[in-house]
Amino acid sequence: MNQQKRIILISLVTGIVLMLAKFGAYFLTASNFVLTDAAESIVNVIASSFAFYSIYLSSLPRDENHPYGHGKVEFFSVFIEGALIGIAGCIIIVKSAYSFFYPNVIHDLFTGAVIIGITGAINGGLGYYMIRKGKELRSMTLDADGRHLLADTVTSGGLVVGLLLIEFTHVLWLDSVLSILVGLYIVYSSYKLVRKSVGGLMDEADTQVVNDIIHVLSEKRRESWIDVHNLRAQKYGHELHIDCHMTLPSYFDLNTVHTEISLVDKMINKDMGIKTELFIHADPCLPDCCHYCSMPNCPIRTEAQTETIAWTMENVVRNKKHFE
16 A cells, blocks of 8 residues: 555646647647647646545545445546546637637747657657556556546647647648647546446456456366356455355355365455455255266266356356256
């Protein structure tokens, strides 16, 4: 968690410095196209500030009012970041449309392009680093902030090309047209972030996380684990919560069942690379399970094993044993 805070703090300080540089380029050129990048940099700073606070809040221990911890605040962080980006994009579109009909004088575009190019390269490097660390630390906030910075890099790259095009062609209306196109791209980026955050707040299934869990279970599958079904996973900040049903031999005593479930708990916590809380409901096997059960020396087997059913997304998330 301290590592996440350091990364966000670096992003915040860098964002402030780059914001000042971009506004310097805007006052130098008076270009709406440059203003699009400068306006979005304000969003970068605000978003990084809230991201820093959300990571702090999500690291707080559980309490009586938050039995699952405070991790869902990260979804609010991403929502606010997406909403702010969308507002910035809409403002850019409106101002650029106005300037198309009432243009203003622009100048020093080459110098402005150099400044924007440097800031874009810095954002690109930082964004790539944050996405990589976000996946490594399983932090949605770091990942979202990094993707925002990469989107900002794309914007800056297009901005540099556009400024040079205007400089050499002297077609001034391109400033407003290109600004509107960038504004539309920013609004689209906003939609994707808001969509992701709302999905998290609505407990939408994260298929990547579920697939990772299925892979871990399949790799370490034991003969006594006859099947796994009704598997659900939800990420709350830096913690993962999983509940599922596991079919075990019906002749196992309670101590043996507890041992098997504890093995699953330890294995998931070790191999998923994230602190995980598991709630596993143990189901007894039925005679209909025999044809896909590989348990050796089973005293209650009614028929030989004839197939091995691979654990897939389709059969693991269903609330049914594999034969049903």
